[in-house]
Amino acid sequence: MPRRPWVGVPACCRELAGHSQHATPSRYMAALAEGAAVRPVLIPPLGEALDAEGYLDRLDGLLIPGSPSNLRPDLYGGPAAPGGELEDPARDATTLPLIRAALERGLPVFAICRGLQEMNVALGGTLHSRLHLLPGREDHRGHGETLAERYRPRHDITAEGLLRAVTEKKEIRVNSVHMQGIDRVAEGLVVEAVAPDGTVEAVRPAGARGFQLAVQWHPEWRFGEDPASTALFRAFGAACQGVAP
Numbered sequence: 001m002p003r004r005p006w007v008g009v010p011a012c013c014r015e016l017a018g019h020s021q022h023a024t025p026s027r028y029m030a031a032l033a034e035g036a037a038v039r040p041v042l043i044p045p046l047g048e049a050l051d052a053e054g055y056l057d058r059l060d061g062l063l064i065p066g067s068p069s070n071l072r073p074d075l076y077g078g079p080a081a082p083g084g085e086l087e088d089p090a091r092d093a094t095t096l097p098l099i100r101a102a103l104e105r106g107l108p109v110f111a112i113c114r115g116l117q118e119m120n121v122a123l124g125g126t127l128h129s130r131l132h133l134l135p136g137r138e139d140h141r142g143h144g145e146t147l148a149e150r151y152r153p154r155h156d157i158t159a160e161g162l163l164r165a166v167t168e169k170k171e172i173r174v175n176s177v178h179m180q181g182i183d184r185v186a187e188g189l190v191v192e193a194v195a196p197d198g199t200v201e202a203v204r205p206a207g208a209r210g211f212q213l214a215v216q217w218h219p220e221w222r223f224g225e226d227p228a229s230t231a232l233f234r235a236f237g238a239a240c241q242g243v244a245p
């Protein structure tokens, strides 16, 4: 029985019950444990104090989860955000170096939503801070009264490359819960999927040897009900076991 791989999941820094806490939605951990058959471990967003390299020495893969917080605009030369926007500088200071180090090592990396935005910024790309205000763009914010409504399938994407190979699909219907999105794609990243309005929906490092993929939607959401999501987590788990996609 092969050893179950260990996969790091950088947490968010959140105020809960008056205390600063490190957390991520449990659906990411469940999708890793059940869909990828790996052992997920939370990585505290300790920024520079975190010995990122030391963590990666002990990990077989990295999953960068989504978050309602936005990246600090100064990280990509964007305009200052209006007051009151949720940001998470501790997470930014943790994930950006962690992503660069993991990609450099060829570690399997699966980045989701904010994680795609972090990968792009970590490698020198930029973001649109309000996609819905751009001419010709849809509103990708996933409005709805309930989580089920917010995370329901919203639009198709056209897949290429690793995404298409893993899912065995060219057209995939995905959910959409994000206000921001990629503006300038970082050098060294290739676009693997776009939405009908031109929004970049997936990227991967051009020279990636294994499973290194970032997606703007949420495949972890009820992943077992969607064949493409199931295939993505299974392939990520296999990559963490050392099996090429």
Ligand SMILES: N[C@@H](CCC(=O)NCCCC(=O)O)C(=O)O
Residues within 6 Å of the ligand: 065, 066, 067, 068, 069, 070, 071, 112, 113, 114, 115, 177, 178, 179, 180, 181
């Ligand atoms: N804040 C960024 C990233 C969006 C993201 O990761 N959304 C998933 C979590 C959202 C939620 O559950 O509320 C953006 O808005 O683009």
